[in-house]
Amino acid sequence: MRLGTALAAALTLSGCVVAVGNNSPAPPPAAANPKLAGMQYLYGSAEADAISRQAWNALVTYAADKVRNRPRDSVVLAQGATFAAPRFASCAGKRPAAVFDVDETVLLNLGFEQDDLTGRADRAFAGRWRNWEQSDGRAVLPTPGATQAIADLRTMGVTVIFNTNRDDAAGAARAIEAAGLGPAVHGDTLFVRTDTNTGDGKDARRWRIADRYCVIAMGGDQLGDFSDLFNVSGTVAQRRALADGPQVAALWGRGWFVFPNPVYGKALKGSADDIFPADRRWHPTGE
Secondary structure: OHHHHHHHHHHHHHHHHHHHHHOOOOOOOOOOOOOHHHHHHHHHOHHHHHHHHHHHHHHHHHHHHHHHOOOOEEEEEOOOOOOOOOOEEEOOOOEEEEEEOOEOOOEEOHHHHHHHHHOOOOOOHHHHHHHHHOOOOOOOEEOOOHHHHHHHHHHOOOEEEEEOOOOOHHHHHHHHHHOOOOOOOEOOOEEOHHHOOOOOOOHHHHHHHHHHEEEEEEEEOOHHHOOHHHHOOOOHHHHHHHHHOHHHHOOEOOOEEEOOOOOOOOOOOOOHHHHOOHHHOOOOOOO
16 A cells, blocks of 8 residues: 555655646746837936936036126027037026026926827827827926926926927916926917928927027027037038037037937937947957
């Protein structure tokens, strides 16, 4: 009896071992969505929070100086200007203003981006973005530092103007108000893509604003938020060279203020060969 019982137990155990051995290996963990890293940084990290606040603090400090010492020219490039031969709109007889992009500059589109990360991948972007523009705007937050900075600008007499490539003016105003950054009045302190026939180009709107105001500061997360001259096609290196040009480089932090956005936009381009110069590559010896 004992032998039979022991043999049965052994066979049972043996069968269990075989069964376990025949199981398919556990599937590898799902690959992380490639969009996640940029969203982790922009929407979750303390580092992005600090950079945003740093930009706003610098902008307010710069603007305060310009309110005390009124400049002759604004920081909006005049019609016909080039980076090689820059000219700027005149400030003569005009009140000071600061001009800002909206999305990922003054507010964070948390609701849309969370849906973009977790929703079905087969949905068309245009329809989803149109629905987002027309929503109640509640799933947004101001960029870190924006609320206090915009309040400070208004207190010192600087008119805050929003220049966005959204199409829906009413929706843009709702989102700005929901983020606590209003008021935003279409045609006065809010301009949208459909206000001109220049598509995504913002210069025509900037010139309209500069006709009325002395623009002492501009903020954005894309270089096109400062001049349409940045929107020309070119390689990654050529685009970087535009931002590094001597006439332009002097404006960063001195009228033009960039906010971090590793989630979307023209900055997210280039292969490894485009990004790393051939004379600055390295591998351990023998590899």
